[in-house]
Amino acid sequence: xxxxxxxxxxxxxxxxxxxxxxxxxxxxxxxxxxxxxxxxxxxxxxxxxxxxxxxxxxxxxxxxxxxxxxxxxxxxxxxxxxxxxxxxxxxxxxxxxxxxxxxxxxxxxxxxxxxxxxxxxxxxxxxxxxxxxxxxxxxxxxxxxxxxxxxxxxxxxxxxxxxxxxxxxxxxxxxxxxxxxxxxxxxxxxxxxxxxxxxxxxxxxxxxxxxxxxxxxxxxxxxxxxxxxxxxxxxxxxxxxxxxxxxxxxxxxxxxxxxxxxxxxxxxxxxxxxxxxxxxxxxxxxxxxxxxxxxxxxxxxxxxxxxxxxxxxxxxxxxxxxxxxxxxxxxxxxxxxxxxxxxxxxxxxxxxxxxxxxxxxxxxxxxxxxxxxxxxxxxxxxxxxxxxxxx
Amino acid sequence: xxxxxxxxxxxxxxxxxxxxxxxxxxxxxxxxxxxxxxxxxxxxxxxxxxxxxxxxxxxxxxxxxxxxxxxxxxxxxxxxxxxxxxxxxxxxxxxxxxxxxxxxxxxxxxxxxxxxxxxxxxxxxxxxxxxxxxxxxxxxxxxxxxxxxxxxxxxxxxxxxxxxxxxxxxxxxxxxxxxxxxxxxxxxxxxxxxxxxxxxxxxxxxxxxxxxxxxxxxxxxxxxxxxxxxxxxxxxxxxxxxxxxxxxxxxxxxxxxxxxxxxxxxxxxxxxxxxxxxxxxxxxxxxxxxxxxxxxxxxxxxxxxxxxxxxxxxxxxxxxxxxxxxxxxxxxxxxxxxxxxxxxxxxxxxxxxxxxxxxxxxxxxxxxxxxxxxxxxxxxxxxxxxxxxxxxxxxxxxxxxxxxxxxxxxxxxxxxxxxxxxxxxxxxxxxxxxxxxxxxxxxxxxxxxxxxxxxxxxxxxxxxxxxxxxxxxxxxxxxxxxxxxxxxxxxxxxxxxxxxxxxxxxxxxxxxxxxxxxxxxxxxxxxxxxxxxxxxxxxxxxxxxxxxxx
Numbered sequence: 001x002x003x004x005x006x007x008x009x010x011x012x013x014x015x016x017x018x019x020x021x022x023x024x025x026x027x028x029x030x031x032x033x034x035x036x037x038x039x040x041x042x043x044x045x046x047x048x049x050x051x052x053x054x055x056x057x058x059x060x061x062x063x064x065x066x067x068x069x070x071x072x073x074x075x076x077x078x079x080x081x082x083x084x085x086x087x088x089x090x091x092x093x094x095x096x097x098x099x100x101x102x103x104x105x106x107x108x109x110x111x112x113x114x115x116x117x118x119x120x121x122x123x124x125x126x127x128x129x130x131x132x133x134x135x136x137x138x139x140x141x142x143x144x145x146x147x148x149x150x151x152x153x154x155x156x157x158x159x160x161x162x163x164x165x166x167x168x169x170x171x172x173x174x175x176x177x178x179x180x181x182x183x184x185x186x187x188x189x190x191x192x193x194x195x196x197x198x199x200x201x202x203x204x205x206x207x208x209x210x211x212x213x214x215x216x217x218x219x220x221x222x223x224x225x226x227x228x229x230x231x232x233x234x235x236x237x238x239x240x241x242x243x244x245x246x247x248x249x250x251x252x253x254x255x256x257x258x259x260x261x262x263x264x265x266x267x268x269x270x271x272x273x274x275x276x277x278x279x280x281x282x283x284x285x286x287x288x289x290x291x292x293x294x295x296x297x298x299x300x301x302x303x304x305x306x307x308x309x310x311x312x313x314x315x316x317x318x319x320x321x322x323x324x325x326x327x328x329x330x331x332x333x334x335x336x337x338x339x340x341x342x343x344x345x346x347x348x349x350x351x352x353x354x355x356x357x358x359x360x361x362x363x364x365x366x367x368x369x370x371x372x373x374x375x376x377x378x379x380x381x382x383x384x385x386x387x388x389x390x391x
Numbered sequence: 392x393x394x395x396x397x398x399x400x401x402x403x404x405x406x407x408x409x410x411x412x413x414x415x416x417x418x419x420x421x422x423x424x425x426x427x428x429x430x431x432x433x434x435x436x437x438x439x440x441x442x443x444x445x446x447x448x449x450x451x452x453x454x455x456x457x458x459x460x461x462x463x464x465x466x467x468x469x470x471x472x473x474x475x476x477x478x479x480x481x482x483x484x485x486x487x488x489x490x491x492x493x494x495x496x497x498x499x500x501x502x503x504x505x506x507x508x509x510x511x512x513x514x515x516x517x518x519x520x521x522x523x524x525x526x527x528x529x530x531x532x533x534x535x536x537x538x539x540x541x542x543x544x545x546x547x548x549x550x551x552x553x554x555x556x557x558x559x560x561x562x563x564x565x566x567x568x569x570x571x572x573x574x575x576x577x578x579x580x581x582x583x584x585x586x587x588x589x590x591x592x593x594x595x596x597x598x599x600x601x602x603x604x605x606x607x608x609x610x611x612x613x614x615x616x617x618x619x620x621x622x623x624x625x626x627x628x629x630x631x632x633x634x635x636x637x638x639x640x641x642x643x644x645x646x647x648x649x650x651x652x653x654x655x656x657x658x659x660x661x662x663x664x665x666x667x668x669x670x671x672x673x674x675x676x677x678x679x680x681x682x683x684x685x686x687x688x689x690x691x692x693x694x695x696x697x698x699x700x701x702x703x704x705x706x707x708x709x710x711x712x713x714x715x716x717x718x719x720x721x722x723x724x725x726x727x728x729x730x731x732x733x734x735x736x737x738x739x740x741x742x743x744x745x746x747x748x749x750x751x752x753x754x755x756x757x758x759x760x761x762x763x764x765x766x767x768x769x770x771x772x773x774x775x776x777x778x779x780x781x782x783x784x785x786x787x788x789x790x791x792x793x794x795x796x797x798x799x800x801x802x803x804x805x806x807x808x809x810x811x812x813x814x815x816x817x818x819x820x821x822x823x824x825x826x827x828x829x830x831x832x833x834x835x836x837x838x839x840x841x842x843x844x845x846x847x848x849x850x851x852x853x854x855x856x857x858x859x860x861x862x863x864x865x866x867x868x869x870x871x872x873x874x875x876x877x878x879x880x881x882x883x884x885x886x887x888x889x890x891x892x893x894x895x896x897x898x899x900x901x902x903x904x905x906x907x908x909x910x911x912x913x914x915x916x917x918x919x920x921x922x923x924x925x926x927x928x929x930x931x932x933x934x935x936x937x938x939x940x941x
Contacts, residue, residue, distance in 0.1 A: 255806060255807055255809075256802075256805050256806050256807060257798050257799050257802045257805050257806075257807060258805060260787075260791060260795070260798060260807070261795075261798075263784070263786065263787055263791075264784050264787060264791075264795055266786075267784040267785060267786040267787060268780075268783065268784050268785065270780055270781050271780070271781050271782050271783060271784055272784075272795075273743060273763060274741075274743070274763070274773060274775045274781045274782065275763075275795045275796040275849075276762075276763040276764045276766070276767040276796045277763075277764075277795070277796075278762070278764055334784075334785075334786040335786055
């Protein structure tokens with residue numbers, strides 16, 4: 001079931017995990033000893049600005065160095081130091097441990113579940129910009145219902161709370177998806193426009209309904225006993241769901257009539273009509289599924305964090321589209337894969353995590369992710385061109 | 392009939408252009424597109440100030456010749472000489488400087504821009520600040536339009552004009568004596584002398600067409616040579632001085648319209664001998680060898696109820712009250728020129744035209760509201776005209792290209808039956824001898840003939856009782872053509888009702904049991920038996936009143 005595309009993505013992930021495991025962080029300390037009279041006695045490092053005898057402590061302090069006092073041979077030595085984080089080779093236990101890796105998968109799972117729906121829409125030749133907002137709306141809806149349940153019945157079983165939460169979030173998500181699909185087909189407006197509008201409307205509804213307040217107080221059976229359940233020393237439920245959704249998505253796309261029609265419409269919509277494919281109906285069904293998956297992602301997120309607010313998932317639409325595209329989907333339609341989109345989400349999350357683990361300023365995260373997306377697509381296209389030329 | 396050798400001096404006794412000198416001489420021009428010889432050693436002479444028609448069937452090469460003169464096509468051999476100066480071939484720019492302009496349907500215009508902007512697009516006037524100067528643009532547009540149609544507002548968006556006026560704007564642009572943009576050479580030669588009109592009236596109403604023809608006449612009186620490419624008989628006699636007929640890319644004759652009548656023109660267009668043209672005869676002989684001749688199957692089926700019944704099918708601007716019946720085992724040919732509504736008829740039957748009204752019954756079941764899926768379920772199969780645009784999925788494998796319309800019938804609860812699909816694909820591909828490395832390979836790797844076979848393979852089963860074929864052999868090699876002819880006859884022999892659209896007359900005549908002819912969306916006649924001739928088809932297709940259908 002894995003094509004060369006997905007194997008390539010797996011290789012990239014393995015490479016990234018390998019590199020991040022072998023790169024550690026070392027704090028480089030530069031220090032300058034100072035005498036009680038506040039003059040520099042000794043310059044341990046080649047600090048260009050520091051010369052012995054100089055009256056410098058206040059100067060260095062102004063630059064953010066800190067003052068450290070240490071005992072040396074019974075004498076208190078005062079020095080000022082700066083600490084710079086650097087990268088060294090060696091096993092990096094900050095990255096390579098169960099909790100961190102499962103955490104990466106957890107963060108990826110919200111994006112990945114939505115990306116499986118998104119990739120279907122992209123294969124179809126469409127786009128759905130409203131997934132982040134559907135995620136917020138279905139999240140607060142599920143949270144509100146569950147909070148009410150927890151109030152009336154604090155000891156509610158997870159056999160009850162989980163189906164209710166998932167059903168509510170999924171129903172709200174699919175309702176939004178039906179609206180997207182029906183409007184796209186019925187009004188004959190490009191899905192970019194419809195879902196751009198939907199993006200504002202759905203989040204707006206969530207905001208109005210909650211007054212902008214975060215909703216918490218969910219039943220424990222839904223959170224610590226459900227989506228954040230502790231198994232084998234980690235919280236693997238979101239990761240497991242991600243794997244299941246990816247596999248089911250891949251099977252739907254390759255083994256069902258609906259899936260093949262999706263590829264057919266995205267490849268050549270006119271020919272699809274001539275082949276008797278009910279193009280409009282397929283589009284509506286796929287937008288609905290995409291909305292439903294956004295609802296499911298919200299159900300997991302709400303369960304994991306124990307709360308939901310109308311601000312959740314803002315900007316997620318771009319991450320989700322990026323995951324699908326990194327995973328090999330073509331925005332002109334006809335090409336893409338559910339496994340690829342899931343692996344794309346993992347790659348993006350690994351970049352995010354790697355930047356944190358390596359101690360790089362997290363403000364750089366977006367720059368790196370942006371460049372990675374463009375690079376992934378360029379590499380993919382070059383590969384395709386070569387394949388065509390070779391033929 | 393008056394026939395002149397184009398390279399010799401003009402025929403004495405012709406009218407208007409009698410004394411006029413030869414302005415444009417086409418000498419021994421040939422042009423080949425892939426396997427098609429579009430022009431084969433064509434020589435024609437055009438005089439100054441005449442309206443000269445180029446006529447011929449679809450694919451006779453008339454448009455190609457017009458485009459070669461305008462520099463849009465580069466001839467493989469031969470030369471085009473304007474006023475004694477040979478044209479460097481294949482250069483629109485050169486032709487432009489020599490005073491040749493072309494007006495045709497697909498030529499780039501920007502419907503979102505104003506008329507004035509369209510007229511000045513090649514060289515937008517700028518003011519001192521480098522901004523577009525609307526005033527001088529409007530002035531220039533007014534000057535260009537004044538002679539042709541002063542009623543056109545230069546500020547209105549081009550797209551808001553009716554097609555007739557849009558055509559006039561194109562002519563105005565062609566008449567512009569602009570110094571061609573960018574080039575340093577300010578040629579006095581940029582003065583327009585020859586205008587090629589490529590089917591200019593095909594999308595116009597009668598009144599609009601009349602207005603256009605009047606303008607063309609006026610331009611000719613002013614000394615311009617107008618080359619008029621069309622297949623509308625009435626217009627030719629209304630506006631042209633002389634007519635040159637092409638057939639299969641070869642020159643047939645140039646005649647004075649005063650000295651020729653419609654039936655002579657028609658017989659020139661189809662060739663005096665009605666024998667199928669050389670290329671086809673091999674395929675047709677092969678057909679005969681297979682022992683499946685058109686009349687074979689019909690007798691048994693004559694009594695059977697019609698498999699396909701179309702009653703009063705009407706679609707705004709496309710079809711006008713078309714009624715046909717096809718019996719099981721019968722091949723009904725649909726004749727007509729490009730744009731006569733043939734493909735539109737098949738689209739409407741298949742349920743792809745939401746605006747179509749009327750009744751369509753397949754095997755007694757009404758499918759006029761059922762859409763393509765309903766049509767397929769009722770046993771209708773459709774091989775559309777343009778296999779790249781309407782037929783194939785280039786990102787999917789050969790197997791899925793064949794099985795796509797049938798997938799839901801093989802599936803259970805929406806889940807594909809892989810084994811049934813594979814068996815079906817193997818059986819169809821074997822039967823049609825599709826040559827491919829693997830069923831997973833993409834249709835882009837196949838030849839045109841094998842691509843076409845994929846589309847036909849979709850419907851090669853006993854469930855398909857009605858087969859709609861639109862130009863099933865366009866652009867494919869002779870060997871595959873023969874195979875497709877065999878398949879069509881076989882399908883009919885097995886009891887399918889076939890509706891066949893083809894622009895290739897010999898093919899239509901050889902395969903059809905009966906032929907109906909469309910012209911401008913209306914059924915103009917039905918031909919059977921002896922009366923199925925190229926001549927009669929062409930007459931009905933050009934709506935000539937010379938021969939009545941009945």
